[in-house]
Amino acid sequence: MLKEITGGIAAPKGFTAAGVKAGLKKSGKEDVALIYSSIPAAAAAVFTQNTMAAAPVIVSREVADKGQASAIVINSGCANACTGEQGLIDAKAMAHITAAALNVPDDQVLIASTGIIGVTLPMDKLETGIKQAAKALSTDGAKNATLAIMTTDTFPKSCAYEFELAGKKVRIAGIAKGSGMIHPNMATMLSCITTDAAVAAPVLKKALTDAVNVSFNMVTVDGDTSTNDTLAVLANGAAENPVIERAEGAAYETFAAALKEICIYLAKQVAHDGEGATKFLEVTVKGAVDFTDAKTAAMAIAKSPLVKTAFFGQDPNWGRILCAVGYSGAKSQPETATLSIGGITIVKKGLGASFDEQALRAVMAEHDISVTVDLGQGSATATVWTCDFSYEYVKINGEYHT
Amino acid sequence: MLKEITGGIAAPKGFTAAGVKAGLKKSGKEDVALIYSSIPAAAAAVFTQNTMAAAPVIVSREVADKGQASAIVINSGCANACTGEQGLIDAKAMAHITAAALNVPDDQVLIASTGIIGVTLPMDKLETGIKQAAKALSTDGAKNATLAIMTTDTFPKSCAYEFELAGKKVRIAGIAKGSGMIHPNMATMLSCITTDAAVAAPVLKKALTDAVNVSFNMVTVDGDTSTNDTLAVLANGAAENPVIERAEGAAYETFAAALKEICIYLAKQVAHDGEGATKFLEVTVKGAVDFTDAKTAAMAIAKSPLVKTAFFGQDPNWGRILCAVGYSGAKSQPETATLSIGGITIVKKGLGASFDEQALRAVMAEHDISVTVDLGQGSATATVWTCDFSYEYVKINGEYHT
Numbered sequence: 001m002l003k004e005i006t007g008g009i010a011a012p013k014g015f016t017a018a019g020v021k022a023g024l025k026k027s028g029k030e031d032v033a034l035i036y037s038s039i040p041a042a043a044a045a046v047f048t049q050n051t052m053a054a055a056p057v058i059v060s061r062e063v064a065d066k067g068q069a070s071a072i073v074i075n076s077g078c079a080n081a082c083t084g085e086q087g088l089i090d091a092k093a094m095a096h097i098t099a100a101a102l103n104v105p106d107d108q109v110l111i112a113s114t115g116i117i118g119v120t121l122p123m124d125k126l127e128t129g130i131k132q133a134a135k136a137l138s139t140d141g142a143k144n145a146t147l148a149i150m151t152t153d154t155f156p157k158s159c160a161y162e163f164e165l166a167g168k169k170v171r172i173a174g175i176a177k178g179s180g181m182i183h184p185n186m187a188t189m190l191s192c193i194t195t196d197a198a199v200a201a202p203v204l205k206k207a208l209t210d211a212v213n214v215s216f217n218m219v220t221v222d223g224d225t226s227t228n229d230t231l232a233v234l235a236n237g238a239a240e241n242p243v244i245e246r247a248e249g250a251a252y253e254t255f256a257a258a259l260k261e262i263c264i265y266l267a268k269q270v271a272h273d274g275e276g277a278t279k280f281l282e283v284t285v286k287g288a289v290d291f292t293d294a295k296t297a298a299m300a301i302a303k304s305p306l307v308k309t310a311f312f313g314q315d316p317n318w319g320r321i322l323c324a325v326g327y328s329g330a331k332s333q334p335e336t337a338t339l340s341i342g343g344i345t346i347v348k349k350g351l352g353a354s355f356d357e358q359a360l361r362a363v364m365a366e367h368d369i370s371v372t373v374d375l376g377q378g379s380a381t382a383t384v385w386t387c388d389f390s391y392e393y394v395k396i397n398g399e400y401h402t
Numbered sequence: 403m404l405k406e407i408t409g410g411i412a413a414p415k416g417f418t419a420a421g422v423k424a425g426l427k428k429s430g431k432e433d434v435a436l437i438y439s440s441i442p443a444a445a446a447a448v449f450t451q452n453t454m455a456a457a458p459v460i461v462s463r464e465v466a467d468k469g470q471a472s473a474i475v476i477n478s479g480c481a482n483a484c485t486g487e488q489g490l491i492d493a494k495a496m497a498h499i500t501a502a503a504l505n506v507p508d509d510q511v512l513i514a515s516t517g518i519i520g521v522t523l524p525m526d527k528l529e530t531g532i533k534q535a536a537k538a539l540s541t542d543g544a545k546n547a548t549l550a551i552m553t554t555d556t557f558p559k560s561c562a563y564e565f566e567l568a569g570k571k572v573r574i575a576g577i578a579k580g581s582g583m584i585h586p587n588m589a590t591m592l593s594c595i596t597t598d599a600a601v602a603a604p605v606l607k608k609a610l611t612d613a614v615n616v617s618f619n620m621v622t623v624d625g626d627t628s629t630n631d632t633l634a635v636l637a638n639g640a641a642e643n644p645v646i647e648r649a650e651g652a653a654y655e656t657f658a659a660a661l662k663e664i665c666i667y668l669a670k671q672v673a674h675d676g677e678g679a680t681k682f683l684e685v686t687v688k689g690a691v692d693f694t695d696a697k698t699a700a701m702a703i704a705k706s707p708l709v710k711t712a713f714f715g716q717d718p719n720w721g722r723i724l725c726a727v728g729y730s731g732a733k734s735q736p737e738t739a740t741l742s743i744g745g746i747t748i749v750k751k752g753l754g755a756s757f758d759e760q761a762l763r764a765v766m767a768e769h770d771i772s773v774t775v776d777l778g779q780g781s782a783t784a785t786v787w788t789c790d791f792s793y794e795y796v797k798i799n800g801e802y803h804t
Binding site for chain 2: 052083309312315318319325327332
């Protein structure tokens with residue numbers, strides 16, 4: 001139903017993007033991204049629940065609450081987190097500088113930062129960078145914008161699709177940066193989605209929340225929820241479909257499904273690029289009494305260092321997986337638990353089953369592995385995405401020195 | 403107030419112990435431990451909350467509920483977990499064989515197992531071992547008993563103390579095996595405490611629960627709660643102090659304090675011996691609104707792979723510590739958060755403080771490190787013990803193959 005298209009985050013009509021080198025990253029790579037809609041867009045966003053939320057999160061929450069924005073500016077290299085009063089002043093200045101350069105009101109600019117915690121923004125460099133980015137805005141700017149939000153991600157994460165909405169061609173695109181507090185002291189997940197669909201802000205927020213609950217909220221790398229997590233979506237209506245005013249009906253369902261698909265795609269990309277990952281794990285728990293229980297059990301499996309190191313070692317260690325389910329808090333009992341890896345059933349009713357060991361070895365040797373646990377307690381299902389725990393994870397996070 | 407004495411788990415009057423080699427461990431080392439009280443003792447125990455609880459846990463729960471026992475038999479090498487009906491039959495047989503050998507009723511024998519999950523007990527070897535152990539019981543048997551409950555612990559964990567109770571000399575002793583699901587597929591924490599104090603069973607249970615909540619329940623290595631965790635205490639009254647009938651008064655307070663101290667000692671030993679540990683971390687959270695909040699925040703810090711790898715790398719990464727507090731769910735805010743490592747304050751009111759970097763480097767280079775966070779929200783405090791996350795942890799858990 002969704003057709004992949006080129007153009008990345010700037011593919012939807014009315015959007016332009018840019019990524020420039022402002023010198024915030026020691027590496028000298030792109031570190032300021034700007035995404036702009038020539039038409040004020042309906043805006044919705046979700047943010048970290050961390051009580052140590054960074055200054056840009058506090059500022060962007062206010063903008064998102066108003067439901068309208070024209071631009072998103074993102075810097076990497078400095079998270080502007082744990083920076084107190086000065087951090088808030090800098091975050092507001094970051095929005096103001098962007099607004100002035102684009103000639104839009106300050107409260108129409110969403111901001112996000114990722115990078116070192118506890119250090120204030122180098123505002124002179126940032127101001128120069130934002131002004132450069134504003135000049136560089138173009139429909140070809142997606143690639144640089146995607147590069148500019150990366151920290152130690154090993155590959156850029158971007159996608160763009162076209163689909164039909166009430167007879168109109170509509171485009172939706174997204175970019176994301178990786179999960180895990182990627183580099184020591186680095187803050188985590190940032191994502192931005194643009195669409196030229198016409199959607200009322202409250203409806204956009206509802207669709208975004210539903211999409212996040214089955215995508216980004218189902219990803220874990222190390223269980224550490226950062227201070228800066230931000231996901232923002234702008235819908236500028238340039239596609240001229242009849243405005244979706246209510247969270248119901250065919251048009252809404254079509255749009256919500258597209259948004260969900262793009263969020264799941266980006267979320268899985270984030271898990272794929274988890275710190276030191278050598279495996280991508282899709283953990284599905286079914287037969288739970290409700291979704292919360294299913295998610296709780298799936299997350300316990302996906303977060304367990306014992307399970308993650310077992311997959312790194314390509315060991316189908318079902319004792320650890322059942323053990324994680326057992327302590328998760330989800331309603332479960334051995335007698336009704338079934339477990340399969342890569343479609344091969346290895347546990348039936350809590351007991352080891354006989355299976356083709358060679359086939360299972362082959363499954364464990366693959367990069368993408370599915371784990372399915374049927375709790376046999378009900379009919380609810382949840383799927384979580386994660387990666388394994390490798391020496392590289394310890395290296396990335398242990399060998400760094402501040 | 404407690405005087406260290408020799409004799410280990412068999413030091414309290416009326417107790418004997420033994421540890422024998424029954425061939426359950428591939429290594430051929432001691433793998434069956436027996437602890438016996440010639441006088442039926444008041445018994446209390448706490449067990450894993452894991453819904454996949456192993457068969458021995460199910461059997462011992464019933465014995466502990468009756469509040470009396472004469473012996474504890476423990477095997478290593480096989481956890482008898484995820485073994486279904488056969489596992490229960492074997493566990494009951496394990497108790498019966500021990501009871502017959504000691505000429506006591508079946509329901510006076512507590513049992514525990516640790517080792518491989520999903521494999522049934524080799525009952526022939528176990529029976530031979532239990533009979534050997536019954537013959538070998540002596541006041542000098544503590545050392546072998548302590549060795550017999552170890553799996554891949556790097557050192558035995560044992561202690562024995564003497565103290566005054568209502569004018570009588572009383573002895574209390576304990577042994578434990580290490581934390582983390584130590585070896586792949588191995589089940590975790592086992593501990594046994596003996597005392598010749600005279601304490602009514604319900605009072606013993608109360609004292610044990612209180613002690614566990616500030617000791618074993620405050621230890622985390624990898625956050626994985628095993629299927630076999632068991633802590634049992636036997637009080638046989640051989641010291642002839644007036645029986646402690648109620649959980650109040652000077653005698654109770656004295657006994658409860660001693661039990662608490664021994665549990666904390668053993669719990670810290672377990673954290674010291676965490677998988678691949680190169681550091682022992684004592685994480686204290688104070689200024690919390692209540693104990694639950696304090697423990698929640700301290701556990702979030704102690705469980706965070708990012709924090710644990712930072713300590714492995716000897717990096718005082720305060721951003722990660724505050725971040726963990728922030729997502730823990732405990733009431734907190736940057737403006738009131740203070741953080742010190744090894745007594746050196748590095749964060750004041752959520753902002754990086756200036757400190758003697760050389761002194762902090764010295765602290766980070768030590769093996770035992772204290773981390774203290776003051777949330778500035780209330781007056782409750784909690785202390786959690788853990789270890790760091792090293793390459794060795796990944797090696798132990800990742801390189802093993804079933």
